[in-house]
Amino acid sequence: MKDAxxxxxxxxxxxxxxxxxxxxxLAYAGKLFADFGAEVIKVE
Structure with a gap:
C-alpha cells in the first residue's frame, strides 16, 4: 500500500x-482569493 x-x-x-x-x-473576487488559499478578511 502506498502512502498518501x-x-x-x-x-x-x-x-x-x-x-x-x-x-x-468584490464579493466574487474575495471568494476567488479564498479558493486559491488566501485568508480573506471582510470589512463591512
Missing amino acids: AAPAPLALGGLRVLEVGTGPA
Whole structure:
C-alpha cells in the first residue's frame, strides 16, 4: 500500500487579503482569493 501524498500548497497560501467595499464583483473576487488559499478578511 502506498502512502498518501501531501496536498500541493495553494497558489495564494499565506497571503492575507483585506476586502473593503460592497458589490457582487468584490464579493466574487474575495471568494476567488479564498479558493486559491488566501485568508480573506471582510470589512463591512
